[in-house]
Amino acid sequence: MREAFREELTALTERLVEMTRFVGTAMDKATQALLQADLPLAESVISADDAVNRLQHEFDQRAIGLIARQQPVATDLRTLVTGLRMAADLERMGDLAVHLAKVARLKYPSRVVPEELRDTIGAMSRVAQDLAAKAGQVIQERDVELAIQMERDDDEMDRLHRTLFQLMLAKDWSHGIETAVDVTLCGRYYERFADHAVSVARRVVYLVTGEYDATAAGAV
């Protein structure tokens, strides 16, 4: 019985790691769709979102089923409840990639991101993908050091986000209100994606150390 429980926990962990890979790929494709006004790519991100929703739903069913059947207490129960929260974070990261793809689709055939912002948006996407990949590693290896490093990556995301605003608020901004509105929303989606990845990492740290930084968590 205990061995079956361990095996199921391992399978559930693997499922979360799979979700991190899925949303990292979605983020990559959504950004390409945005930067290149690539409609088929945008559509593919939007239609793939069902898969991550399904992964979350299955995760939830299995985790709740495991709680009901095995009635775990203490650390095991906390692991499963935390897993439910991480699955919700990851599902939300998928939604945020979809939001980016939908902006690309809505504005097609126009390009949403003006030339002088492309580098910043590209960098935000790379940080976001990197955070998704690291979140997967933190889940798999319970790597607290890497989780702490992710906080610094998130600071880099915040810095890039501020750069985006500075570029839009510069006197020589010539792309009008509509582009500023679109870029503001996209910037927010990247930032929130990163926040959720960091939130996943913090939850792992909490599981491992029993310490959860509620102040930091309040910010995500």
Next chain:
Amino acid sequence: MREAFREELTALTERLVEMTRFVGTAMDKATQALLQADLPLAESVISADDAVNRLQHEFDQRAIGLIARQQPVATDLRTLVTGLRMAADLERMGDLAVHLAKVARLKYPSRVVPEELRDTIGAMSRVAQDLAAKAGQVIQERDVELAIQMERDDDEMDRLHRTLFQLMLAKDWSHGIETAVDVTLCGRYYERFADHAVSVARRVVYLVTGEYDATAAGAV
């Protein structure tokens, strides 16, 4: 034992209702702070956020403790897990009110919202507060009809959100990029606040009927 369990479930439900009242008030005050450039009011919303974080934390501890001690299955377990999710939605609604208050604080003594958008922002805030109050009623009375009505209120929020964009994109917009960026972010915070309130209601519907609209849920 069972009676103690029921009593604790009732107390936890009351706690969620308390959170809906709390975030509704925060939304009201944050909007006033935003519309009137009222710095002390903005500060009060920001510092009150700790209280809702604490409410969520206590809810979580009690709910997880109850699962560990009483080892509920089926509906009771589902109720507790759903409660954890609703508490997270409500905590996030508090964060979004704080985001609005922080915009007011950052731009003080300037007013963030230009004259011609004040009515729309005011209406978004009223819909948001109304949704928080209704979410409380849905939780307390398990009122599925009211939950369905909330979906229509959320459509009204989406309509107001579109109005906001139309006003910003009108040819006679004279308030520049910075105001457009601020208003875009604030609009997003109102919309997300409403989404989370609707998500709370959907979770209650799921508990009562066993049916969860995953397509709709994917959108929140």
